[in-house]
Ligand SMILES: NC(=O)c1ccc[n+]([C@@H]2O[C@H](COP(=O)([O-])OP(=O)(O)OC[C@H]3O[C@@H](n4cnc5c(N)ncnc54)[C@H](O)[C@@H]3O)[C@@H](O)[C@H]2O)c1
């Protein structure tokens with residue numbers, strides 16, 4: 001088993017092993033005194049993994065209750081959140097009991113936010129089942145729900161007590177969902193590790209599973225290092241936003257219908273790096289490598305959306321302070337920096 005210790009304001013471990021989900025009861029009983037667990041999951045994950053998780057919890061002496069909501073981003077809303085609060089209240093969950101988020105980033109984000117707020121906070125455990133959730137959303141303590149006027153607008157920093165990562169669960173994902181998560185893995189390689197980038201680049205969507213444990217371990221380690229230095233997102237954590245400012249603009253331009261998050265981030269990484277090459281800020285060979293790896297994971301490089309409109313949408317990005325934008329630029333694979341520039345300069349940079 002691979003273990004990564006995260007020293008956040010509240011320390012916790014990320015455990016990575018194929019098949020580990022079968023032993024989750026024992027692992028959870030090691031980090032909590034309670035023997036009452038409430039699982040929150042979505043309908044698809046429920047149909048594949050709940051039985052295994054519940055059996056393991058029961059074997060370790062847990063009484064288990066479960067709340068299931070419809071899969072998909074539209075469920076990450078206040079209505080589902082209120083239903084989770086009602087479910088917790090109806091089952092008399094106390095502050096010493098534990099909540100378990102079983103699923104992708106949607107389940108993790110909304111369950112984490114419920115854990116941050118219900119009874120002013122109770123412990124929660126992440127069992128992420130998508131690649132994105134395993135390498136990104138389950139680590140770092142950001143939780144949120146969406147509002148009708150924007151994504152992730154209501155949230156809290158809430159660290160989990162434990163993250164149980166079973167790469168075997170990725171076997172039941174659609175190839176599109178794997179590609180989506182892989183965009184984030186490529187991002188980690190670009191911003192921090194040419195070695196990770198090389199491992200990803202020497203595989204493809206066909207055979208990535210051969211090295212999946214290593215990819216997850218390396219991605220989580222990078223995220224751990226970055227969030228340990230900047231838990232509350234005031235500086236270095238912005239590096240994780242590589243490809244995201246433009247990516248969010250692409251998602252938003254198409255009203256979150258045409259591009260999934262990972263697809264939009266792939267486009268965003270290509271766009272900013274292409275401009276960086278034009279300005280002499282990035283090696284041309286790095287752009288070529290980035291483009292090749294994006295394509296080998298069946299992710300897009302370009303979009304039909306006009307650049308000028310995408311740039312205008314960037315000013316609405318949460319990560320953008322009033323008139324400045326923090327552009328994340330990679331000078332080579334594995335090397336990134338934050339370049340704070342006035343919005344007008346960013347427009348010129350992107351339109352050159
Ligand atoms: N908190 C953070 O730091 C952070 C970081 C990045 C993204 N996010 C959030 O994560 C969310 C996206 O997460 P996601 O991409 O995991 O989406 P998701 O949770 O919607 O999962 C994608 C789909 O895969 C299904 N699924 C999940 N696990 C499965 C499995 N093992 N087998 C088969 N199907 C499975 C789900 O039912 C869903 O239909 C967004 O809401 C985003 O805002 C949060």
Ligand SMILES: [Zn+2]
Nearest residue numbers: 184244261265
């Ligand atoms: Zn992302």
